[in-house]
Amino acid sequence: MNSNDYQIHFDCGFSILRAAAFNKIDLSKIFSNKSKFLFDYTEIGLEIQKIITYLEKNTGEYIDDINLMIDSSKMKSIGISMSKIIDQSQLQNEDIQFLVQEAKQQILKYYNDQNVIHIIINNYKINDIDYDYLPQDIKSNFISLDMLFICIPKETVDNFKNLFHKFDISINQITCSSYAKAMNYKDNFPLYKNISFIDVGFNKTSVITFFNNKIISLDILLIGGNHITKDISKILKINLEQAENYKINFNKCDFFLNDKDFSLELLQKIIIARTEEIVEMCMQSIKSNLNRIDQHKIIITGEGSKILNIQSKDKTALFKDVVFLEETTKDICLSGFKLGMGLNKQEVAVVPKIPIKQGFFEKLFHFFR
Secondary structure (H helix, E strand, C coil): CCCCCEEEEEEECCCCEEEEEEECCCCCCEEEEECCCCCCHHHHHHHHHHHHHHHHHHHCCCCCEEEEEECCCCCEEEEEEEEEEEEEEECCHHHHHHHHHHHHHHHHHHCCCEEEEEEEEEEEEECCEEECCCCCCCEEEEEEEEEEEEEEEHHHHHHHHHHHHCCCCEEEEEEEHHHHHHHHHHHHCCCCCCEEEEEECCCCEEEEEEECCEEEEEEEECCCHHHHHHHHHHHHCCCHHHHHHHHHCCCCHHHHCCCCCCCHHHHHHHHHHHHHHHHHHHHHHHHHHCCCCCCCEEEEECCCHHHHHHHHCCCCCCCCCEEECCCCHHHHHHHHHHHHCCCCCCEECCCCCCCCCCCHHHHHCCCCC
């Protein structure tokens, strides 16, 4: 195990890389850095090298392992229920382990191209009574678990492992970025038990919905901020880099004053059409998992959400009673750090929590406390 004083969390988005070093003893000591906008993903190696060099210089430590935060347009969330007859015996950790492992084997059997990244137990049904967490010292003749598995393609995971291996860096723990952020940011809204997080990325949008403080779905929509850029590029017949600049500056009239042949009205129509599509798809996802969405808080994050936030301030606002959450590199990486510390008692640890020495069952089921 790495004996360094700093723990590194690397968020590898498709358009921007972010990383932060957290001091394990003094959490006020944090160093963070991010890459430039990646129009060409072939530059990712160079940008990783720049970030690693920056963190090593500021921490005074050689980095040989990291914790990786990633998302994928091909990742999946899979709900599954498993049950077991106990025969009126004392419920043991081994009974829960058996059901979790059985469920995991079923997932890997039918989705053999996926890696299980997170396992969340949303409900324990013991003797026909529902529990949020496993009660202590209880006898049972029947137990059922409702679980949610979050999976990322093996190909994606292997590509990043190989990429960091080129820098002699190993990967300790992998987390789903959008899930980690939702779990972290949810603490900022303690009054809301029903809340959805819309994370607008480059080529995909994640919609994570909580009901009664439990995550009930993680939907992946194959649309993101880059689709707006591509629309602008195609219709206006300009390259993608110029289209991206037009997109992020479309509310700044002075930006287009020198181009007499440019139609700001046409640009706005292109952007509005695609953002309305993104919003509608997100709302459909949320509604499909809830009976009603009134009194349901919606939080929008992600690099691709900036254009939606700009439009919400325009007279043709698409959103009402929605919070656009500004994120920093530290915020994003802190989400991975906090999740890695095992603060979510509903989640089964897929790998041992590195900073803490624990017994086998505590490592696998750190919520038994």
